[in-house]
Amino acid sequence: MRYAPAILVGRLTRFAARLRKPGGGSAVPGLVVNRIAPGYMKRTLSGFPQGLVVVSGSSGKSTTTKMLVAILRAHSVDVFTNPSTANISQGLTSALLERADWQGRVPGEVAVLEMDEGHGALVMQGVDARVVALTNVMVDQIDRFHDSEMVAGMLGRIAARAHEAIVVNADDAYLERLAAKAGPDVAVHRFGVSAEVLARSPRGLGYTETSTTRLGEGSGIVVASVDGASALLHDGAASVDVRLPARGTHYAVDAAAAYATAKAVLGERFSPVTAADALSAIPAVFGRGERVRVRGQEVEFVLVQNPASYQLNVDSIEPGTEQILFAIGSDVRDPSYFWPTDASSLGRVAIVSGSKAPEAALMLAYDGVEIDRVEPDLGRALDEFLAAPEPKHGLKTIVFSADAMRRTRAHLGLTGAE
């Protein structure tokens, strides 16, 4: 009963927000409830019968969360989870409200939450998690996180909320140092890649500091090999084949993270076969290497969020892809930190667009990429790019930052624009 009035106000706010912006989700109801019932989120998060599982880190947390939820649901666990756009406090409360009954209770045996590394430390104050999984430490947008020490510090505060287990990427030296500080009652589970997989990633895995040694067989979940969009995971003596949502070693690492975390959550109930089937059934991830049919043609969407994902995703674009639209929006305020990346493999880009088009063109040009034209107006760039004849080689490919992705989806009338 305690939260019924706040829930009612939150519901009314949501109703009002929907009248104003039909179909739109909004963080406003969460903001309102957080204000009038500040304890609601903490109590609700702590109230799931099988506890709370938190996934955080610089990169890969969305994919890992989706994979983990799929594995748990395949094991018949009733899971509450948040959409990846709602990984900060107000959005999280709004997501809880979506599912809450009139007293504010949210159904589900276990909650799996993707947590923004910046806001997570604050959200998690006073909240106990059963298991915390951490993906990696990478340098994020420089306006936000000035250095890796800061990111590691924030992840450390999130990890400190785990009372049963933490799951860490053994290839990330920052996370291994965090794991070394875990309390005596907290189990540490690990995932990582084999020496062979690392050797086949000439630019490394993108972590700020990569551990000097690889995870031994039997010490955790090892990505033994990656072949295109499929990977082989070693779980002790067991070999598990999984199909990935797209090409790329980072997806294999995400799959290993989800597998290791599900195993930590389910214990005896965990089945490698069920996990592999659930992982293999996951559709292409929103906005990254996603294939979409637009205006009668197949188009590939590639999302870039930080230098590491930029490099991995650019490298995964088929060499010789003839038609590329490259759009960087205002979310990348200062593109300086992208300069250490190398996009020379793209060869040629048809149109550079977005509000940061000149900055992007400058960077591509110094990478030795030929640019046919620069068109800062994204709508016009998209119309012309899609109207051009189909390429002889490769798919029409759109590389975009998160802001440019939202504008692209809105312009093309695709669902999930926000």
Place this chain on the structure above:
Amino acid sequence: MTLTIVTLLPGLQNTNGDAENATVLVRRAQWAGLDARVIAVDSRDDLPERVDAVVLGSGSDSSLEASRDALLTMHDELRVWGTEGIPILAVGTGWELLSWGIERADGSSLEGLGVLPGRAVPRGARVTGDLVVASSRFGLLVGFENHARDYVGAEGSPLGRVRSGSGNGRDGGQEGVVMGAVIGTHLHGPVLAKNPAFADQLLGMMAQRSGLEYAPGERAALVDGYAAAARDAQLGAARAAASVDDA
């Protein structure tokens, strides 16, 4: 004859892509028809026989000491290069390490190499944003700044006057420091790409020392068009911010 541009400690000192200025110099030299290469130098053993320019970028505060110790092994070389007029571009903490020293907010300090006058001192809060500097020698410089310290003692020979942003701070209205061809600046990231006139001045000095002619190539004109558009966008944003500040 190949122009050799050294990038110092690219592993530790490239947080904001400042080390990429070495590549900018190489590309522009190549577009002008000259041979040029980048050599990454992590320790004294990596140093090439001949050096035509040096780039030292900015790093994280946690690696200040490690970077300083690595630079100390090349102290003599840095002094000789500076005296001989070999361009050295040092950015952010890279510049601070070449100064007399760095004072931290907790009262501790780290001695620098003393190649450039002045020292870094704590400021209230980190400053991040657009930085526009009018330099009599290098033109109107446009870029970004992101630093947690001010700089004092450069008043005698700054890089230029701040048009927008904080620069050396302490309300001095100045940015950077210049000693001959040794330049320290807060302008981070690919400042030489964004400011091609600055890059061409450095390339001119390098060419002259080597008895070569440097004139920007055709491709540079095309690429500098992108730089001009990026500069315009940033100058517009900086002007808008300035007019809000004035109001």
